Amino acid sequence: MRIVVAADNAGVELKNVVADLLRTDARVTEVTDLGVADAADDRAYPVLGLAAAEAIARGEADRGVLVCGTGIGVAISANKVPGVRATVAHDSYSAERSIKSNDCQIITFGARVIGPELAKKIVTEWVGHRFDPESASASKVAHITDYERAHAAS
Numbered sequence: 810m811r812i813v814v815a816a817d818n819a820g821v822e823l824k825n826v827v828a829d830l831l832r833t834d835a836r837v838t839e840v841t842d843l844g845v846a847d848a849a850d851d852r853a854y855p856v857l858g859l860a861a862a863e864a865i866a867r868g869e870a871d872r873g874v875l876v877c878g879t880g881i882g883v884a885i886s887a888n889k890v891p892g893v894r895a896t897v898a899h900d901s902y903s904a905e906r907s908i909k910s911n912d913c914q915i916i917t918f919g920a921r922v923i924g925p926e927l928a929k930k931i932v933t934e935w936v937g938h939r940f941d942p943e944s945a946s947a948s949k950v951a952h953i954t955d956y957e958r959a960h961a962a963s
């Protein structure tokens with residue numbers, strides 16, 4: 810699994826913790842860090858959220874972990890990229906269902922909301938979850954995709 814990570818300066822410390830963890834995970838073949846590299850970089854959360862989502866949309870990564878102060882801004886931004894589904898998930902069950910119900914490629918965290926140990930536990934579990942395209946959830950996700958395609962800007 811190839812995973813892209815990104816954060817604004819509110820989330821950079823937690824993003825780095827998660828990236829370090831993912832680099833030690835044998836199930837993860839590649840970790841691409843799109844920044845920010847440190848808190849001095851004050852690029853706003855949409856810049857990072859959109860860049861990571863676009864990398865997934867281009868097929869350069871399978872999944873993403875995004876961090877900002879709340880996780881909300883990077884999730885909203887990533888969801889603007891066609892074909893990408895992103896959500897905040899600060900608990901184990903939501904993280905699991907974000908894959909199994911919603912086929913989300915991106916999980917987001919708020920560094921001002923969740924601590925590093927819980928984020929690490931959730932990410933470790935999240936890497937192991939898979940969406941089943943034969944499940945009853947598939948047609949619901951397809952409904953979203955169909956809407957997106959029907960309303961795509963020409």
Ligand SMILES: O=C[C@H](O)[C@H](O)COP(=O)(O)O
Binds near residue numbers: 817819854877878
């Ligand atoms: O959702 C936005 C993030 O939490 C961001 O890190 C902080 O944004 P703000 O400075 O607009 O509150």
